Amino acid sequence: MSRVQSIHCVQYGYPRLFTSDTVQRPSQEIRHAKCKPPKDLPIQPKYLIAFTVGFDQSEIINAAISKFSENWTIVLFHYDGRESEWEQYEWAQRAIHVSAWKQSKWWFAKRFLHPDVVRPYEYIFLWDEDLGLDNFDGEKYIELVKKHDLEISQPALEHSRKLTWRMTMRRSNSEVHRETTESSGRCTDRHKPPCMGFVEIMAPVFSNAAWRCVWHLIQNDLIHGWGLDFELGRCVKPPFKKVGVVDAQWIVHRFIPSLGAQGEAVNGRAPWEGVRERCMYEWTIFHKRLTDADEAAQRENTEG
Template identity: 45%
Template structure:
């Protein structure tokens, strides 16, 4: 070969050789990788084939798939139907037909039942519930007449079983009447004012019957309550009332609302640093007013078998939806006169609101003594239950652990 030609051939060969070598090198890596992968897969298959009993046993230990799992598909796709919360007892019903709340409104026997759906809905209303006896008819009539029917639904708890004697009153036909002899306000409330039953009412007035309302306007009262953010409240007591705790008496200056009471002398002192009932965050039980949320909480605290609710007034602040020193208060601008007639245990007065002496004094005294004794016993029982509940509930934190009630 010609030296010149030979040199030219070698130059062409080596100019092509490097790319060809690279291609060969990558092909070699690909083949080797495939071989390794195949070997790995074959090894894994071998292991499975060597241990067939273990695989079968693991499959048998797995629980059978439920109908919902089969419908849901892969485990990583949760069933959205099962995650929806349904009221207990409604699981067998389509969600849209379920109504788990009610009210005490009366419905007409005729007319269009869908009028509310086609219109603006029900008006905002509150509930006035009172335990009554026929002997207090005149006083109750005056009380109820103060509450306009467009803004309040009235419910009477007849503890003497007498209902027909109220039919002549103008508002009686639109009131809800419940009768059970010799039962208390809290017995009725626990059984007939379930939060789901009264969920449509903005406020629940749970009042005694022996209350005079000459200086009280319920609509103005609610305006003050809403403005001040009171979840648990009561109208102040006229100073002529039977007053057991200074906090409930109307402030002498006659302002809008007060939430604290000061007493630096004598028994049951209340100072500026007192943080709990009955110095602050407290109302008495004769004329309490609850917001919807506060009543939902308070109803659950009422004990089925403790009919006087003694001791519960000291705990109502836990239902205040926040700081009880702010959300519990006494409304001074709208006040009532509490006459303090002992209607339970054989008392009750006559139609003019004065004590009745139709029964012997000794019989009335014995009945009243029995009522008083049970009240004190219930107070002790409630306090024991509260302490037991606190000690057993490891998930509950007391927002008022170091309450200083009185000095």
């Protein structure tokens, strides 16, 4: 098909010139006269859900996938090299599988969810594998996010003694909340994360526009994403309105140390201890880079 023909066919649903997506298309040759839309091309889903998975959590993921309709493209990032074992699940036949040994979801996302590739999707879900979704419905979640105009969000977390941040805990008397009532030392400024404009990196949901910014925040050489949740508000204006937790659709964090258990035991230390140490180290580097960038930008503005 020539360049001119491609441009004329845009109105009939052909992919725009020089764009990409994640739709899986037939491999055989298809000929269509007069640029009529081919019937055998798949419908483009509106949303994308990516889970970073190991096969040991396959039953949890299988239950989770049932909460998302065909409006979602399913992407599985495999960190354990066992991607072929998922073939037992019918939905896995239409999922996109990407495998890299012992890598985190932020490593995968930086390399395989480039903003230009996921441009057709209204929202991008980037979730961990150890989440219980019994009280969650994907379509209803999207309705609430649109209703409350949230660009960056997450479903609320059911109460647990292991929860890290009070900000993400479910409230029973609201659809959405954007701030916390926490009064502990973790919340030093009520107008900044983790008190306001904050979601965790466990189960974030991004609008397409927000993801384009967040993708650039993700550091190519830092794989765990620690500290990223404190900086997500940079990508939306104003963060106190555009970032929120959806109480009416909530999930349960099972606290399974799956990827953490993929580390190596050294000098009698458990594998997860080495992974956690790496996470803390990366957080320090990430914070320094952002501080340096902010200072450089401030100097340029002053000199300009």
